Amino acid sequence: MRLIQKTNARALPAWLCVSLLMGLAGCDKRPRGPRYEGAGNPKPRDGGTFVFHHESNVRTLDPHLAYDELSNMAIRLLYDGLLDYDEQSNLIPSLAETMPTVSEDGKTFRFRLRRGVRFHPMPGLPKGRELIAEDIRWSLEHLLSGDVASPGFPFFRSIKGAEAFHSGNEKHIRGIRVLDRYTIEFTLSEADQTFLNSMAMTFAYPVPKENYARRGDQVGQYPVGTGPYMFQRWERGVQIEFVRNPRYFAARPGPNRMVYLENVQRYVASLRFQNGGLDAIHRYTPAHRRLYKTARRWKPHRKEFAEAVIYGLVMNCELPPFDNVHVRRAVAFALDRKGWAKARGDAFLPTGQFLPPSIAGHVPRLENRQRFDLARAKREMREAGFARGLRKEIVLWVGEGDSGRFYGELVQNDLAKIGIRVRVRQVSFAVYLEETAKPKTVQAFMSGWAKDFPDAASFFDPVFHSRSIRSRNSQNRSFYRNSQLDALLDAARIEQSPSRRAKLYQQASRIVTGDAPWAFVYNPLSMHVWQPYVRGYGPHPVWDKDYRSAWLDLPRRRVAHMLTGRRFAKSMASLFPFGPLMSKRFAEGRFTQRRRPAREGTMRLR
Amino acid sequence: MIAYIARRALFALFVVAAVVTGVFALMNAVGDPAAATLGPSAGPEQLADFNKKHGLDQPLAQQFLAYLGVVRCVRPSSPRWHTDPGQRGYCGLLQGDLGESFGHQEPVGNVILTRLPRTLLLGVLALGFELLLGITFGVLAARFRNTWLDTTIMGTAFLGISLPTYVTGPIFLLVLAFWYGWFPVGGYGVDPLDHVYHALLPAFTLAIFGAATYARVMRSEMIETLRSDYIRTARAKGLSTRTVTWQHAARNALLPIVTLMGLSMTILVAGAIITETIFAWPGMGSLAIQSIYNLDAPTVMGVVLVFSVTVQAGNLLADIAVAALDPRVRLGS
Numbered sequence: 001m002r003l004i005q006k007t008n009a010r011a012l013p014a015w016l017c018v019s020l021l022m023g024l025a026g027c028d029k030r031p032r033g034p035r036y037e038g039a040g041n042p043k044p045r046d047g048g049t050f051v052f053h054h055e056s057n058v059r060t061l062d063p064h065l066a067y068d069e070l071s072n073m074a075i076r077l078l079y080d081g082l083l084d085y086d087e088q089s090n091l092i093p094s095l096a097e098t099m100p101t102v103s104e105d106g107k108t109f110r111f112r113l114r115r116g117v118r119f120h121p122m123p124g125l126p127k128g129r130e131l132i133a134e135d136i137r138w139s140l141e142h143l144l145s146g147d148v149a150s151p152g153f154p155f156f157r158s159i160k161g162a163e164a165f166h167s168g169n170e171k172h173i174r175g176i177r178v179l180d181r182y183t184i185e186f187t188l189s190e191a192d193q194t195f196l197n198s199m200a201m202t203f204a205y206p207v208p209k210e211n212y213a214r215r216g217d218q219v220g221q222y223p224v225g226t227g228p229y230m231f232q233r234w235e236r237g238v239q240i241e242f243v244r245n246p247r248y249f250a251a252r253p254g255p256n257r258m259v260y261l262e263n264v265q266r267y268v269a270s271l272r273f274q275n276g277g278l279d280a281i282h283r284y285t286p287a288h289r290r291l292y293k294t295a296r297r298w299k300p301h302r303k304e305f306a307e308a309v310i311y312g313l314v315m316n317c318e319l320p321p322f323d324n325v326h327v328r329r330a331v332a333f334a335l336d337r338k339g340w341a342k343a344r345g346d347a348f349l350p351t352g353q354f355l356p357p358s359i360a361g362h363v364p365r366l367e368n369r370q371r372f373d374l375a376r377a378k379r380e381m382r383e384a385g386f387a388r389g390l391r392k393e394i395v396l397w398v399g400e401g402d403s404g405r406f407y408g409e410l411v412q413n414d415l416a417k418i419g420i421r422v423r424v425r426q427v428s429f430a431v432y433l434e435e436t437a438k439p440k441t442v443q444a445f446m447s448g449w450a451k452d453f454p455d456a457a458s459f460f461d462p463v464f465h466s467r468s469i470r471s472r473n474s475q476n477r478s479f480y481r482n483s484q485l486d487a488l489l490d491a492a493r494i495e496q497s498p499s500r501r502a503k504l505y506q507q508a509s510r511i512v513t514g515d516a517p518w519a520f521v522y523n524p525l526s527m528h529v530w531q532p533y534v535r536g537y538g539p540h541p542v543w544d545k546d547y548r549s550a551w552l553d554l555p556r557r558r559v560a561h562m563l564t565g566r567r568f569a570k571s572m573a574s575l576f577p578f579g580p581l582m583s584k585r586f587a588e589g590r591f592t593q594r595r596r597p598a599r600e601g602t603m604r605l606r
Numbered sequence: 607m608i609a610y611i612a613r614r615a616l617f618a619l620f621v622v623a624a625v626v627t628g629v630f631a632l633m634n635a636v637g638d639p640a641a642a643t644l645g646p647s648a649g650p651e652q653l654a655d656f657n658k659k660h661g662l663d664q665p666l667a668q669q670f671l672a673y674l675g676v677v678r679c680v681r682p683s684s685p686r687w688h689t690d691p692g693q694r695g696y697c698g699l700l701q702g703d704l705g706e707s708f709g710h711q712e713p714v715g716n717v718i719l720t721r722l723p724r725t726l727l728l729g730v731l732a733l734g735f736e737l738l739l740g741i742t743f744g745v746l747a748a749r750f751r752n753t754w755l756d757t758t759i760m761g762t763a764f765l766g767i768s769l770p771t772y773v774t775g776p777i778f779l780l781v782l783a784f785w786y787g788w789f790p791v792g793g794y795g796v797d798p799l800d801h802v803y804h805a806l807l808p809a810f811t812l813a814i815f816g817a818a819t820y821a822r823v824m825r826s827e828m829i830e831t832l833r834s835d836y837i838r839t840a841r842a843k844g845l846s847t848r849t850v851t852w853q854h855a856a857r858n859a860l861l862p863i864v865t866l867m868g869l870s871m872t873i874l875v876a877g878a879i880i881t882e883t884i885f886a887w888p889g890m891g892s893l894a895i896q897s898i899y900n901l902d903a904p905t906v907m908g909v910v911l912v913f914s915v916t917v918q919a920g921n922l923l924a925d926i927a928v929a930a931l932d933p934r935v936r937l938g939s
Contacts, residue, residue: 057709057896059645068645149652151645217683221711235720236710237896238794238888263896264792264886267776271784272791400899428899431637433645472650473641 033297035560036276038533038553044253046244048552050534052545053261053269055283057237060220063205064143067151069450072202073545074260077242078120079205079225082111082136083196085542089358089454091196095131095206095226097182106191106496109199111136113182117249119208120230128247131206131226133184137176139206141165144173152203154462155452158192191494193501197453228548229258237262254536254551273529276556280530280537282545286345292529303539304527306349308356310459311448313396313411313519318440318479321394325515326384332370332519333377334418340410340521348522353513354459356523358541360498361456361505368514377418389419396422397445399432407446437474447477448524454542456505460489464512480517531556611926618918625914626699626907630670633903642901643708659683660708660904673907675700704911705904709897714908717893722912724794725889727801728809728882729874735813736820736870741863743817744824745856749847751829759821766818771877775811775884783807792886808885812877816870820863827859861932868924875913 058070063079066072084094093099095117100109113136119128143150144159146166156162160175175187188195198204211224223231228251229242242258245251264272270288273281284292292298313331315322322328337350352369355362363369381387396411398404408424415422427435436442452458462468466486468476485508492504512518528539530550537550640656657663661672661680671677675698679686683706686695697703704714747759783789795804831837832855840850875891882891890909897905 057900059643059709146651149655151652218711235888236712236717237893261793261886263888263892265883268779268792268884268886271779272793275784275787275791277791277793428637428901429642434638434641437641470650473653 032291032295033560034301034532035274035558036531036533036556037559038535039555039557041553044536044551045554046253046256046551048255048554049257049259050255050279050547050550050552051259051261051277052280052547053264053272053278053283055264055266055269057262058240058260061223061231061234061240062220063202063207063223063225064139064148064150064152065220066202069544070262072543073547074240074242075202075205075223075225076227076543076546077229077258077548078223078227078231079202079207080117080227081200081202081205082113083200085200085454085540087541089541091200100196106193106494107188108185109188109195110179110183110185113184114249115182117226118247119226120224120245122208122211122224123214124210125208128224129208132181133178134181135206135208136184137173137178138209140176140204141173142207142209142212143203150203152201155194155198155201155203158188158190158195160187160189191496193493193496194453194455194457197455197458201453228254232257252549254548258547273531276531276558279534279552280528280545280547280550282526282528282539284529286347289347289527290345292527298529301532301534302527302529304525305539305541306357306523307450307526307544308358308454308541309448309450309524310351310354310356310518310520310522311348311446311524312521313444314436314447314478315444315517315519316440316442316477316479317481317517319443321384321386321390322444324384326380327386327390328516328519329514330377330380330384330418331415331420332516333373333380334414334420335370335411335519335521336372336414337521338372340407343410344406346525348524350522351520353509353520354463354518355456355505355509356451359451359454359456359459360502361509363506363509366509366513368510370513370516370520374417381418386419390421393421393423394443395425397425397427397432397436397442399429399446400426404446411446434473436477437470437472439469439471439474439479445477447518456501456508457489457493460485460505460508460512461493464508464517465489478517480512480515482511482515485511607926607929611922614922614925618915618922621918622911622914626674626911627670629907629910630673630903633901633906634666634669637901639708639901639903656708660706672696672698673705674698675703681706699911704908707897707905707908708902709900709905710902714904717905718890718908718912721888721890721893724801724887725878725882725891728805728812728878728887728889731802731805731809732812732816732874732877733867733870735810736816737863737867739813739817740820741824741856741860744821745828745851745859747821747825748828748832748859749851751825756825760825763818763821766814767822769814771811771815771880772884774814775808775881778807778811779884792884794886794888805887808881808887811885812874812881815873815877816866819870820866823862823866824859827862828855831855831859861928864927864931865924868920868922868927871920872917875917 052073054070054073056070058074059068060066060071061074061078063075066075080095082094082096083091086092091099095114097112097114100111102109113131113133117131119131121128140156142148144153144156144162144166146168153166159173161170161173162175164170165173175189177185177187179185186195205225208224211222212219215222221234226249228245228248230245232241232243234240239262240260242260244254244256266283266285269278269281270284272278292302293304313335315328315331317323337352341348341350352371353363353366381389396408398408404426405424408426412422412424432445436445436447449459449463462475464476464480464485466476466481468474469479469481488504488508488511492501492508495501495504513520526539526544528545530537533553533556535551535553537547540546639662640653644652644656659682661669661682664680668677668680672680675696678691678694679697681687681697684697684703686697688694702715704718706712707714707717710717743759743763747756750756779791783791789807790804793804795801837850837855840854878889878891879894880891881887882889883895886892890912894906894909897909
């Protein structure tokens with residue numbers, strides 16, 4: 001007994017250590033504003049290294065195969081397309097001299113190329129070479145060849161002869177004609193209003209055939225394009241380095257180097273960003289999101305916007321009980337979207353329809369929109385013949401990570417109120433992708449869809465057209481079939497009048513909202529934050545994270561210090577009674593603004 | 607001794623083989639690597655192409671035997687592949703070929719050769735921290751046993767054993783790297799000295815558990831040793847306390863630490879997986895995690911193979927070292 005008492009008394013220092021560690025973890029007194037600011041150069045200037053990141057890894061740098069956000073962040077630095085988008089999502093010429101001339105029937109598009117555009121240097125061509133119309137033809141034929149099996153093929157199948165070329169029945173694509181060194185013409189088999197959007201996609205970025213001939217399968221690791229940055233080095237899963245293209249046709253001041261860090265976890269990324277180790281951030285923890293959103297000093301350097309992305313609960317229309325439209329509607333009316341938004345710290349905008357607000361075809365006040373209406377949900381359950389709820393539980397698949405589990409629990413909670421028991425099955429992303437794309441396999445799952453280009457066709461055709469149903473890797477994962485909807489979507493694709501197109505998509509919206517193959521839940525709110533010395537950058541409405549226009553206002557200056565012993569003592573004081581009052585000044589983030597001598601912030605490769 | 611080493615090596619080989627077989631079965635039991643590598647938008651042709659290129663369209667048993675290198679290659683992506691089955695070579699473990707990484711699109715051997723030195727740097731630094739802190743504080747605790755110093759050291763050691771890396775890692779990052787700025791917030795650095803600087807904090811995090819264990823073992827061993835007759839004799843000869851403690855007692859108390867060092871390879875390897883992920887350290891641990899997420903079976907197999915060989919070798923070396931240091935221990939007897 002004595003020994004125990006003695007040990008307890010002597011353990012005091014050890015327990016003080018525990019308290020100290022817990023206190024350190026709990027009392028977060030870091031500066032809430034940026035630690036660096038720019039030099040105040042009035043004009044854009046060259047120099048420095050711009051460092052950005054993602055929490056996952058880049059698959060490929062071959063624009064013909066890349067079809068994900070991460071790869072496209074790098075591809076946008078390396079390549080250009082014939083067309084691009086401006087800050088208002090309007091199509092503008094890029095490698096094309098002007099916008100193409102379009103024939104009256106809307107089937108023929110003639111592009112005139114900008115002269116003097118050069119590919120980056122490559123083995124055998126140390127100064128690169130000029131981009132000509134033949135390169136555009138070769139690139140598209142390579143993209144659409146059956147051997148490459150590019151995921152971009154469906155976007156270009158309307159080009160005359162593309163299908164026959166893809167299946168190997170023809171040597172060239174009939175619908176592509178090179179008229180002279182700088183002019184190329186595309187003929188479509190039927191009018192397609194999304195063709196120009198397709199031509200602005202990264203899939204259509206021209207590539208030099210010499211590089212493909214030399215690199216073969218490895219071309220995705222040694223990219224050569226015409227873009228503002230040239231590829232320098234890539235350690236897969238770690239980082240990609242780029243250097244500025246001195247021969248860029250639309251050269252403007254910018255960083256000399258860009259470094260793209262892969263696989264940086266959100267927590268580390270956010271700390272590194274605040275320490276000045278990253279120049280822009282778009283993935284952070286919920287706590288850091290709150291910090292950027294509320295801290296006054298970050299306000300000029302952040303932008304929050306609703307992404308053109310829709311998330312919801314997908315129900316497999318081929319499997320019971322979701323083969324019954326009333327059960328699907330009941331689910332759609334049972335989800336408390338506003339409650340979910342509150343639970344997620346208002347990180348998204350609740351919605352009740354398929355198209356996000358920024359896409360033409362969105363109906364601001366859709367009369368049959370899905371919304372939280374428990375009475376209506378119960379009525380739908382009665383009409384489905386399940387007045388007492390479902391006897392068998394349903395299995396809801398969610399992806400990996402905390403958010404998957406969190407949304408699963410929210411669904412469980414909401415559907416229990418209408419007598420549907422839900423078992424949440426959390427699987428790895430790879431398994432999730434594979435299984436949800438198989439017919440009659442997964443009953444329900446949480447999912448999302450992001451645009452390929454800012455047009456309603458980019459949402460409706462892959463997600464709800466019956467043509468998108470496949471026996472494996474199906475894009476239409478709710479396996480929803482509606483011939484009326486198919487006819488509407490086909491008509492909308494060829495309709496030339498923008499207002500009539502929008503109306504057709506509004507009709508389509510009403511159909512899918514009513515039939516509820518998805519319970520539409522929210523459009524995520526994205527927030528990009530950048531350092532004060534990063535100028536000329538803002539999230540792009542189409543490309544989202546597009547760093548090609550950024551420049552660094554160097555030398556950067558340190559404006560807030562790390563913790564010192566005195567501040568540490570004050571922050572520790574907040575652990576004790578009346579401590580918070582003492583350290584209020586720090587809690588509010590009014591951190592010392594003493595300045596240190598300016599220093600160059602370049603070449604900060606970490 | 608030689609017979610013992612041979613027997614242990616054979617046993618280690620058996621363990622490694624079992625691990626390789628188990629991991630191969632597990633990696634092939636879940637998901638579709640083609641879909642995981644190529645992404646949700648890949649069409650059926652792309653998926654089929656991928657499967658063919660990596661030999662995933664072959665029966666599982668044949669894939670495994672080809673991976674071991676006992677039947678001819680099934681991967682058209684291999685340099686030893688030939689369309690004529692008669693001229694096709696072997697491309698498996700027995701030929702030193704670990705396969706081609708799905709994600710990295712290069713031989714797994716090359717990927718591992720890039721990553722392994724970084725994990726070794728982390729491991730060596732961590733082992734250094736473990737020994738330095740564990741032995742020093744263990745000896746101090748024993749020397750000043752039942753004082754406040756002893757209690758504090760043992761309390762801290764208890765804390766070190768109890769707190770997992772995924773708790774200490776983020777705390778150290780927040781406090782030492784972010785608040786105080788003494789260390790970089792994760793990453794790897796650009797030159798050799800920078801690599802070491804970047805490795806200090808993750809290595810320290812990784813070392814906490816080992817250091818705490820060493821300190822506890824060292825303390826109890828030291829207390830035992832300090833009670834020995836020869837220590838009393840040394841004191842009676844008039845030697846200083848420092849000489850008695852460090853030169854006579856500590857050296858003899860070190861033996862169990864050697865055994866523990868071998869066993870700590872397992873903890874270092876397992877800890878590296880978590881620590882490297884937390885600190886964005888591009889070593890074998892983070893490679894393992896990324897590859898598991900991406901269902902990159904060849905890379906996972908390669909990493910597991912290296913890890914299991916390391917652990918087996920560590921254990922064997924510890925046994926040999928104990929026998930070499932302590933004449934009372936006779937291996938194989």
